[in-house]
Amino acid sequence: MTETPHELSSRYDPTGIEAPLYARxxxxxxxxxxxxxxxxxxxxxxxxxNVTAALHMGHGLNNTIQDVVIRYxxxxxRDAVWVPGTDHxxxxxxxxxxxxxxxxxxSRQELGREKFVERMWEWVDEYGSRIIxxxxxxxxxxxxxxxxxxxxxxxxHAVREVFVRLYEKGLIYRGNYIINWCxxxxxxxxxxxxxxxxxxxRLYHFRYPLVPEEGAPPAKGAAGDYVIVATTRxxxxxxxxxxxxxxxxxxxxxxxGRQVALPLTGRTIPIVADxxxxxxxxxxxxxxxxxHDPNDFEIGNRHDLERIDVMNDDATIGDAAPEEFRGLDRFxxxxxxxxxxxxxxxxxxxxxxxxxxxxxxxxxxxxEPRLSLQWFVKMKPLAEPALAAFHAGDLRFHPERFGSIxxxxxxNVRDWCISRQLWWGxxxxxxxxxxxxEITVSREDPDACAACGGGVxxxxxxxxxxxxxxxxxxxxxxxxxxxxxxxxxxxTHTLSTAPEIxxxxxxxxxxxxIEFMGELPFTDVLMHGTVRDAQGRxxxxxxxxxxxxxxxxxxxxxxxxxxxxxxxxxxxxxxQLDHADLEGSFRVGRNFxxxxxxxxxxxxxGLTADDVxxxxxxPDVEPHLxxxxxxxLTRFTDAAASITGALDRFRLHEAAEETYQFVWGDxxxxxxxxxxxxxxxxxxxxxxxxAAATLAHVLDxxxxxxxPVMPFITEELYCxxxxxxxxxxxxxxxxxxxxxxxxxxxxxxxxAAALGELQELVGxxxxxxxxxxIDPGRKIDxxxxxxxxxxxRALDEEEEGALALARLEELTRAAAxxxxxxxxxxxxxxxxxxxxxxxxxxxxxxxxxRIGEELERLDxxxxxxxxxxxxPQFTGQAPAEVVEREREKLASFVxxxxxxxxxxxxxxxxxx
RNA sequence: GGGGCCUUAGCUCAGUUGGCUAGAGCGCUACGUUGACAUCGUAGAGGUCACUGGUUCGAGUCCAGUAGGCCCCACCA
Numbered sequence: 001m002t003e004t005p006h007e008l009s010s011r012y013d014p015t016g017i018e019a020p021l022y023a024r025x026x027x028x029x030x031x032x033x034x035x036x037x038x039x040x041x042x043x044x045x046x047x048x049x050n051v052t053a054a055l056h057m058g059h060g061l062n063n064t065i066q067d068v069v070i071r072y073x074x075x076x077x078r079d080a081v082w083v084p085g086t087d088h089x090x091x092x093x094x095x096x097x098x099x100x101x102x103x104x105x106x107s108r109q110e111l112g113r114e115k116f117v118e119r120m121w122e123w124v125d126e127y128g129s130r131i132i133x134x135x136x137x138x139x140x141x142x143x144x145x146x147x148x149x150x151x152x153x154x155x156x157h158a159v160r161e162v163f164v165r166l167y168e169k170g171l172i173y174r175g176n177y178i179i180n181w182c183x184x185x186x187x188x189x190x191x192x193x194x195x196x197x198x199x200x201x202r203l204y205h206f207r208y209p210l211v212p213e214e215g216a217p218p219a220k221g222a223a224g225d226y227v228i229v230a231t232t233r234x235x236x237x238x239x240x241x242x243x244x245x246x247x248x249x250x251x252x253x254x255x256x257g258r259q260v261a262l263p264l265t266g267r268t269i270p271i272v273a274d275x276x277x278x279x280x281x282x283x284x285x286x287x288x289x290x291x292h293d294p295n296d297f298e299i300g301n302r303h304d305l306e307r308i309d310v311m312n313d314d315a316t317i318g319d320a321a322p323e324e325f326r327g328l329d330r331f332x333x334x335x336x337x338x339x340x341x342x343x344x345x346x347x348x349x350x351x352x353x354x355x356x357x358x359x360x361x362x363x364x365x366x367x368e369p370r371l372s373l374q375w376f377v378k379m380k381p382l383a384e385p386a387l388a389a390f391h392a393g394d395l396r397f398h399p400e401r402f403g404s405i406x407x408x409x410x411x412n413v414r415d416w417c418i419s420r421q422l423w424w425g426x427x428x429x430x431x432x433x434x435x436x437x438e439i440t441v442s443r444e445d446p447d448a449c450a451a452c453g454g455g456v457x458x459x460x461x462x463x464x465x466x467x468x469x470x471x472x473x474x475x476x477x478x479x480x481x482x483x484x485x486x487x488x489x490x491x492t493h494t495l496s497t498a499p500e501i502x503x504x505x506x507x508x509x510x511x512x513x514i515e516f517m518g519e520l521p522f523t524d525v526l527m528h529g530t531v532r533d534a535q536g537r538x539x540x541x542x543x544x545x546x547x548x549x550x551x552x553x554x555x556x557x558x559x560x561x562x563x564x565x566x567x568x569x570x571x572x573x574x575x576q577l578d579h580a581d582l583e584g585s586f587r588v589g590r591n592f593x594x595x596x597x598x599x600x601x602x603x604x605x606g607l608t609a610d611d612v613x614x615x616x617x618x619p620d621v622e623p624h625l626x627x628x629x630x631x632x633l634t635r636f637t638d639a640a641a642s643i644t645g646a647l648d649r650f651r652l653h654e655a656a657e658e659t660y661q662f663v664w665g666d667x668x669x670x671x672x673x674x675x676x677x678x679x680x681x682x683x684x685x686x687x688x689x690x691a692a693a694t695l696a697h698v699l700d701x702x703x704x705x706x707x708p709v710m711p712f713i714t715e716e717l718y719c720x721x722x723x724x725x726x727x728x729x730x731x732x733x734x735x736x737x738x739x740x741x742x743x744x745x746x747x748x749x750x751x752a753a754a755l756g757e758l759q760e761l762v763g764x765x766x767x768x769x770x771x772x773x774i775d776p777g778r779k780i781d782x783x784x785x786x787x788x789x790x791x792x793r794a795l796d797e798e799e800e801g802a803l804a805l806a807r808l809e810e811l812t813r814a815a816a817x818x819x820x821x822x823x824x825x826x827x828x829x830x831x832x833x834x835x836x837x838x839x840x841x842x843x844x845x846x847x848x849x850r851i852g853e854e855l856e857r858l859d860x861x862x863x864x865x866x867x868x869x870x871x872p873q874f875t876g877q878a879p880a881e882v883v884e885r886e887r888e889k890l891a892s893f894v895x896x897x898x899x900x901x902x903x904x905x906x907x908x909x910x911x912x
Numbered sequence: 913g914g915g916g917c918c919u920u921a922g923c924u925c926a927g928u929u930g931g932c933u934a935g936a937g938c939g940c941u942a943c944g945u946u947g948a949c950a951u952c953g954u955a956g957a958g959g960u961c962a963c964u965g966g967u968u969c970g971a972g973u974c975c976a977g978u979a980g981g982c983c984c985c986a987c988c989a
Contacts, residue, residue, distance in 0.1 A: 010949070178987090196986080203989080230989055244989095278988060286989050295987045356986080369987085401916065405984065408915065412985080499984085534923090536982085567937080569925060574982090576924060585924095587951070588937060594951045602948030649928090657926075657936070672948080763955095770955040776944055804946075807954095861933055873969035874931095882931050889933080 008604070008720065012597035014557030018712045022136055030731050031141045033079045035484040042078035043492035044070055044522075045473050046142065047505070048150060050089035051124050052096045055134045057531040057539060057565075057577065058498060060549035064562045064709075065528055065571065065652060066496045067140045071708040072647050074141070075733035081489055083476050084135065084142035086128050088151040090465035091185055091193075091362045094424040097123050113423050120424050124149070134550060139558045139711045141731075146485075148476045150468040151426070158475035159426045159468050160443060162516065167441045171378045172418075174430075174439075176307075178294040179417050181370040182360040183315035183330075187421035188374050190464060191414060192504050194358035194367045203353035204338060205230045205282070207346045208243060211259040211268055227252075227260060227271070228283040228348050232355060233292070234341075235333040237262070238321040239308040240269055242288040244299055247273035249284050263346050264337065265322055272303045291371040307371055315368050330368070375419040375428060375461075382511040383410045389520055395510065398650045399572035402502060402527045409503050416508075418464045425462030432457055470508035473521035480516075491519050494650075496526040499572075526650055527572050534578035545579045552586055559710035560589030566709050567656040592660060593713050596706070599668050600717040603699055606679040609723030611692035612700070617746060624690035626678075626797040627758075630751030632671040635662065636698050637745040640738030643705050652709075659705050667702065670759065671695070674801035682800060696721070701736045754790040758802055760828045761791065765806040768824055768836050779809035783835040785817050791832055827899045829892050851904045858900065862893045 025031065033041070044066055049059060066082060074080035097120055098108055108116040128149065135142065148155060166172040180194035181187075207226035227243055243260050245252040259268045269288075276299055277286050290300025291309040300307060310321040315330045324340075325333050341347050358367040387410045389395050390403060397403040419428060431440040435454030440446045449456050471479070473495075477486040491513065497506060506525055513521030532538055533545040540546065552561045564586045569575040577585045616625060616633065625633075639662040646655040677683065678691040700721070707714040707730050719726045739745025765782060774780060787795075795802065795813070803811060817825060817835040826834040868874050868886060875883055 008948095011951070012949095232989075276988090281988065288989095293987075293989080295989075298987090355988090405916065408985070502984090530983090567925090573925080574918095578924095584938075591949095591951045595949065598949035598952085600948085605948075651928095653926080661936080668948085669953090766954060767956095770943080773943090776954070777946080807946075857933090864933090868931095868970075871969050875969090877969065878931065886931085893933095 008597070008601045010598065010601070012557075012594045012713065014559065014593070014712065017716050018137075018139070018553075018558055021712055021715055022139065024726065025141070025729075025731065026144070028729070030729065031082070032143050032145050033081045035488040038079040038081070038488040040078050041489050042070070042073040042080045043083070043489045044081075044494050044496070045083045045476060045492055046085060047495075047497045047501070048085045048087035048148075048469070048472065049131050050092050051086050051128045051131065051149075052089060052093045053131075055131060055549055057547045057549055057552075058528075059134075060138060060547075060552070060561060061531055061565045061575075062496055062498065062528050063135060063138060063140050064565050065526060067138075067711070068562075068566060068652055068708040069494055069496070069526075069647075069650070071141055071711060071731070072735070074731065075704065075707065075735040076737075077733055077735075081146070082140070082142045083146045083148070083489075083492075084132065084140070084144060085146075085148035085150070085472075085476060086131055087469060088124070088149065088425065088465060090420055090422055090425045090462065091187065092465075093120065093123065094422050095185065095362055097424075108423065116423055124151075137550060137553055137558065139562065141711070146476065150465070150472075154478065155468055155471070155475045156426055158471050158479050159463065160429050161480045162471060162512070163429050163463070163467075164441055164443050165516075166377060171381060172375060173378065174373065174375050176371055176373050177376070177417075178292075178297045178369050179372050179374055180358055180367040181313075181315075181372060182363065182365055182367055183313065184363050184365040185360060185422075186313050188372055188417055188419060189360060189367060190417050190466075193361045195361045196356040196358055198354055199357040200352065200354050201232050201357070203230050203232055203351045204234050205348035205350070206234070206237065206263070206287075206341055207348055208260045208262060208285075208287070209346075210255070211261055213258060226346075227255070227285045229285045229287040230282040231287055232353060233334070234337045235317065235325075235330050236289045236292040236310065237287060237337065238265060238317070238325060238333075239289045239291050239310040240287045241290060241300065241305045241308060242269050242303060243271045244274040244277050244286045244288050245271060245284055246275060246277040246279045249277070249279040251279075252284050263344060264325075264340055272299070272305075274299050274302060293369055297371065309371050311368065311370065374417050375430075375459075377416040377418055379413040379415050379511075382515055383413045383507075385514045386410055386507065386510040389510065389514065394520055394523065396524050398524060398526045399570075402499060402525070402572075406502060406507055410507060416464075418467050419459075419461040420464055421460075422462050425465060426468060428459040428461050428463055430459040432459065466504050466508060469505055470512045471516070473509055473513060474517050490517060490521075492522045494524045494526060495522045496528060498530070499527045502527070524650070529569055529572055529574040532574055532576045534576055534580070536576060539579070547577060547579045547582065547585075552582065555582065556586045556590040557593060557712070559713045560586055560593050562711075563589035563592055563656060563660075563709055566652050567660070568653070570653050571650055592664070593710065595664055595668065596710070596713055596717070599663070599672065600699065600703075600720070602672065603695055604720060604722065607692055607696055607722050611689070612696045612721050612723050614689075614693040614696065616690065616693040616697050618693075621690050621693050624686040625694065626687065626690065627751050627754050627794045628671060628674040628798050628801065629690055629694040630746075630748040631755035632666065632698050633694060633746045634748050634752045635666050636701055636736075637738045637747050639666075640701065640705060640736040641740055641745070642738070644735070644737050644740050647708075656709050659702065659709070663702050663706065667698065670755075671698070673805055674798055677800045677804065704730060704733070704736055707731070750790065750793075754794040755798075757788060757791040757828065757830050757832065758794040758798060760830070761832065761834070762802055762806045764826050764828060764834055765808065765836070768826060768834070769807070772824065772836070772838060776807060779807055781810045781812065781837060782806070782808055783812045783814050783817060783837075785814045785833040785835065786831055787813060788830050788832060791830065825899055825902065827896055831892075831895060833899070848904060851900055855897065855900050855904075858893060858897050862890070862897065865890045865893060 049055060070080045070082045101107060180189040182189055205228055207228055210225045210227060229243060231237060240262055247253055253273060255271050256273045258271050260271060262269050276295055288296045288299050288305065290297045290305050291307040308320050310318055312318045317325045317328045317333045319326060325336055328336055360367055390407060429441060431446050433449035433452060433454050433456055436449060436452045438449050438451035440450055440456060446456055473492050474486060474490050477483065477489050479486055509521050513519060530538055537543060537545060614621060639658060643655045643658050675691045675695060678687050681688045703714045703718050715730050718730045719728055737743055817833055821837055822839060823835050823837040865886060869890060
């Protein structure tokens with residue numbers, strides 16, 4: 001059904017337009033590609049949002065970027081597939097539901113594992129779909145039939161397969177190591193999940209008394225018979241099992257082998273020699289606590305030291321510690337230990353000390369490095385090919401600098417702790433025999449121990465949430481089954497995500513892709529910037545400075561939000577948006593949408609169904625094209641080529657801004673205005689038809705160029721063009737390439753030059769009017785002389801439009817400017833002269849002063865240009881066209897100078 | 913401690929391999945209802961491209977250093 005232009009309101013209101021369009025796209029299945037039809041696939045997978053989190057502006061940005069890329073490729077004719085989904089987000093989601101339970105006065109322990117997991121699924125069912133809906137509101141053109149969840153049956157199957165394969169390959173192992181323990185979440189964390197923050201703390205220096213030894217000299221560097229050790233965590237001293245010194249430390253190495261009486265515990269511990277110790281730091285003695293510090297753990301291994309874990313899971317002091325401290329929280333215990341040592345005069349000194357302390361990335365609790373039995377993935381063998389692929393140039397980062405960060409991490413990668421003491425996630429597929437030591441790791445749940453036939457119990461823990469995410473590019477396509485999807489759509493092409501999950505996710509996906517698919521999961525990685533508030537702070541819930549994308553969509557429309565986000569900064573650059581001033585932040589996009597709306601609304605008034613789709617270069621139209629038509633067609637070709645190039649290089653903001661400039665600056669400000677008289681038929685039928693065909697053609701073209709960024713308004717307007725209906729769509733292209741890909745493209749450099757001169761002429765007139773304070777409503781006369789052929793031609797054809805733009809009553813073409821009349825001269829770059837009669841309008845003194853200033857500035861430029869051209873090294877070494885440009889510049893400066901001098905004289909004459 | 917990045921108009925940002933009389937949007941100033949658009953139009957003001965030195969015929973762009981800001985990694989007690 002075609003609607004008439006009159007139904008478009010004078011303001012663009014996205015309400016009631018976006019949702020129906022989206023529904024129609026879905027109905028027609030435009031986002032779906034069948035594996036069987038995917039001859040030329042272009043695939044992206046969404047970074048699956050956490051099911052718990054409402055989408056924030058970071059999602060708004062990232063998903064806009066992805067949608068721009070995928071829509072662009074779709075319009076270019078690729079079989080574009082964007083695989084959507086959500087992540088179960090282990091700790092994060094479990095925490096949220098636990099908080100919900102706490103509000104009901106319940107705990108997960110009270111509920112029991114089975115019931116708790118049921119609760120979790122209820123949550124997922126409720127909120128998972130809400131996130132999907134939010135993506136739809138933003139216009140994301142995901143292939144929703146492929147929506148996946150990391151705990152889906154299929155993905156769980158993939159996780160299980162991967163665990164078993166890596167175990168069989170010896171890349172998964174279980175062991176006692178120091179891990180980051182969150183005493184609040186009661187689980188192990190990976191290194192990446194422990195976020196280090198600078199924290200003001202204290203460095204405590206304690207005295208450990210030496211056990212006297214017959215005939216031995218006293219310890220040096222310590223008063224009398226003490227050694228002095230330092231620590232930031234005094235409570236761990238309860239678990240000390242040695243004191244270490246560097247073997248080459250001349251001051252202390254003679255004490256190696258002696259015993260120290262560990263205060264408060266009644267234990268004696270040895271002094272050992274270890275190269276880890278830095279003799280320069282502190283006293284040169286280090287207390288060794290193998291169960292609570294990663295370095296000490298290593299030292300303990302080298303010296304076969306006992307590991308004494310003095311804490312419980314919740315970081316209260318446990319039974320291994322002296323009775324007086326048991327049950328105390330670690331921070332209370334810290335005070336108690338210091339107090340007790342002080343009472344025994346064993347505190348040497350206490351200093352302020354800032355150091356970086358790990359915090360749980362989910363609940364911000366200080367993590368406790370702690371000895372624990374966990375499962376790990378051996379990373380080195382996986383990292384090497386991932387590094388090699390990068391070095392080979394098969395994996396590209398945008399911006400490039402993220403490549404070196406990726407490289408650094410992989411080069412120094414450490415084993416990945418993958419077990420979590422949670423209930424929400426993929427259960428570790430390991431069974432322990434109830435009777436013997438046999439461990440069963442299996443694709444199928446075993447009933448009995450393979451070794452002794454006894455009963456088996458599954459490991460209670462689940463896997464790190466990223467253990468499913470790292471398989472995402474192929475698990476979503478059906479792996480480990482050999483599905484048509486997997487064969488057709490893997491590998492994917494581009495991945496767009498936040499830089500903070502480069503290690504968590506991107507690097508690990510690369511490793512998994514190579515390991516399990518034998519091929520990189522994608523070739524290009526876009527790292528988008530961080531959305532910050534007006535003070536440059538990261539947007540966060542706790543600061544309350546976040547912007548809700550849905551609120552923005554509701555107020556300004558999805559297109560306005562998308563345009564604003566894409567144009568706000570280059571990919572990879574942080575952007576600032578003021579949460580307190582949404583209007584100020586998003587008006588750019590909103591105003592642009594309104595401009596587009598009105599431009600098309602105007603065009604609709606002048607176009608018929610016959611005009612739309614008529615080729616302006618067809619044999620019956622082309623001969624009637626005028627300069628303005630040929631110019632806008634040329635400009636369009638250039639803009640399309642440039643925008644296409646920008647998108648190919650992922651320079652989305654350049655593409656967006658350039659489209660803006662073309663639509664607003666070229667099409668609206670100039671072409672529409674020039675063509676108005678012709679559309680009214682003032683210059684005859686053929687001219688009208690040529691203008692209308694060109695107008696319709698170029699309009700159609702830029703609606704397409706704009707569609708990836710602003711999908712709704714472009715589609716809506718496209719469907720409103722005469723002869724079109726909502727059965728039509730822009731979504732499937734074709735994309736105007738501006739002659740890229742070897743397609744023919746219209747270019748007329750002469751017309752471009754001619755219109756350029758016409759624009760300069762109009763601009764000069766406007767400038768003069770404004771300069772001399774001539775009422776814009778008052779039409780004036782103008783004389784032009786020394787016309788170039790280009791301008792001559794432009795004036796012949798476009799005079800009427802140009803006159804209107806310059807608000808001229810009459811334009812006189814002359815061979816030379818008139819003499820003996822007071823007026824203003826201006827000389828265009830092309831050498832064309834303007835003369836504006838100014839009988840009694842001008843303040844002479846003011847004018848003369850201004851001319852003086854201008855001359856001064858011009859003299860400076862002239863001198864610089866002359867100097868450059870006089871330099872043989874410049875003329876010899878610079879590219880020819882640069883030198884040529886410089887010559888032209890000089891010529892125009894000289895000419896301008898001459899005119900200015902004449903002008904000054906003219907004013908002097910007229911005043912005298 | 914190691915690595916990376918940033919510093920360009922009042923604000924937010926562009927400035928490809930050095931060629932720039934340094935751009936855009938917003939904001940600001942002046943004027944304006946020329947029936948697509950006041951969510952608009954026209955014109956204008958506003959910048960020693962953080963600082964210092966170097967390379968070069970030529971530096972916002974390359975190099976070194978200084979100051980300020982940010983990010984990532986890291987087990988120095």
